[in-house]
Amino acid sequence: MTTQPLKTPPLDSSATSPRPPRRALRLPVGRAALWVFVGIACFVSVVPFYLMFVWASLPTDQIFAVPPHLWFGSAAVENFNKMMNATSGMALRQFWNSLYISVLATATTLFFCSLAGFAFAMYEFRGKAALFGFILLTMLIPPLVMDIPSFLVMNNFLHWIGTPRTLWVPGMANAFGIFLMRQYIMSALPKSLIEAARLDGATEFGIYTKVVVPLIRPILATLGVVTFVGSWNNFKGALIMKLSEDSTMTLPLSLRKITGGATNINADWGATLMMVVLTVIPLLLIFLLASRQVISGLTSGAVKD
């Protein structure tokens, strides 16, 4: 296929658009106050993360010491072992469960949503407006209304309760993802490109894999991170679908189990905090790798349409 190399138009105009410099506030005091305001906000955002890492490295009796310890200790390995004991050796298995579900959710969501987004952005077909309108309409259903009936479908009709499938199959092609993809593809890909590929003899699916997918990588990254994070954090779903065996649990469920409620003073806090860290680290890694992309991608379609 002879596709010309095509420059993807910059979509994240929000992050990089050149702006003429603004006049600064005249009063140095006012400017300092602004910095303090922003500084406090950043501090408050970060402190709980700092504390969880510090606490995870302290022996349990020092976590709640007076005066408090605010610097790292040397009990990280000990806490890790305690966490393994508290979960009957299943903590890493549970980490894997979360990962397995999140990766499958992400891969399938990216595939099905980009395929549908491509169709809605680049084809004219009968019923297109109605079908797309219907998809948007489904976004109005609060997830909460789906909790009970999804459980019943999984429990009484499909007999999937207790399996990882319950968590990633229903969301494979979702309205938000399709909407996001359609918005991006409409603004980033010219229709002439599709025509050109078609004249070159590509099949429709071939156009998707060889032309569309390579050109929508930025938005795939956005939706990928969002889906992964959402799936990784899905606590209520796992609770409802009864992934309740030690070996089938996802991390958030296990976390709640070994804590026994946040007010339980007798919990093993060293072990708990180690699992908190285990739960949060993948999120921090994936987000720090792609934060700019995610932030600009998430807001690009928010209001302009």
Next chain:
Amino acid sequence: MQDRARLATSPPRPRWSYARFQQRLAPYVFTSPFFILFLIFGLFPLGFSLFLAFHLWNPLDGLGNWRFVGWENFALALGPTDQFWVALKHTVWIGLLSGIPQHLVALPLAFVIHQFLRRWQGSVSTVLFLPYITNAVAITIVFGMLYSENLGLLNYLLHQIGLGPVRWLAVPQIVPYSVAAVVFWRYVGWNVILYLSGLQAISEDVYEAATVDGASSWQKFWYITLPLLRPMMFYAFTLTIVGNMQLFEEPFIMTGQGGGSGGAALTSAMHIFNTAFRDLDMGYASAMSWLLFLAIFVLSMVNNYLFSRDGGRDV
């Protein structure tokens, strides 16, 4: 391409070709996964839920063993004996406690970042966005430890400045604030990002024109920024309303399944969850989930009404 070759050798059939056929069919095939999944995991469950709302049913009794009760489930929820109203009140209260400060802080914060922090914009918004992606269970446990009555960091700090210990998670009047603080912490950054992108979409020309006309910074904020930010504010408010009305994880982890002492943090979502999965009263729980849906819908409509009315006058 093989298809082409095949077609070239076959007798000419102008009305049908594989290339055109698959071109016609492709969009339907490409969009079908959503509709198939929605049928199985969306439409059918929704219908089933609506059906159950008018029945009495324990899922352990098996399919078919339900009893039609008409509007009884709804009447029970709206009647004086049940916790539905109490839980709804908690939900709205915690929602207001976290939602209003969220926007009161996020809007000025976004404005300051946009206006005065050009070079640091990316880093600052990344830092502020961090809480949003964090696991609710994990972070709620951390906050729970901060709130610990005798040994928590917050009470230690209060003690240092000579204030007595606050029973953050034990006094029913205080618990909603403690829970709301976590929700506030998690979503401020999200709203900052929304407002920031809204601000960046406002054209510079408008400000320049206002400068020429001698408008002060404050006037520019009040008469240009705020009105032009209205669509984004509407969007952000809507997300906050819809999200806060379904609040579940933070109070569930922080105060336990029953909503803590006096059930002060028992939200509607928790009450529905308990009714369905602890008491196994699926019909009643379904009815309540539809009532909550209705409440969310009404609040969104009120929000919509307020915005469209003001918008017509100002712009």
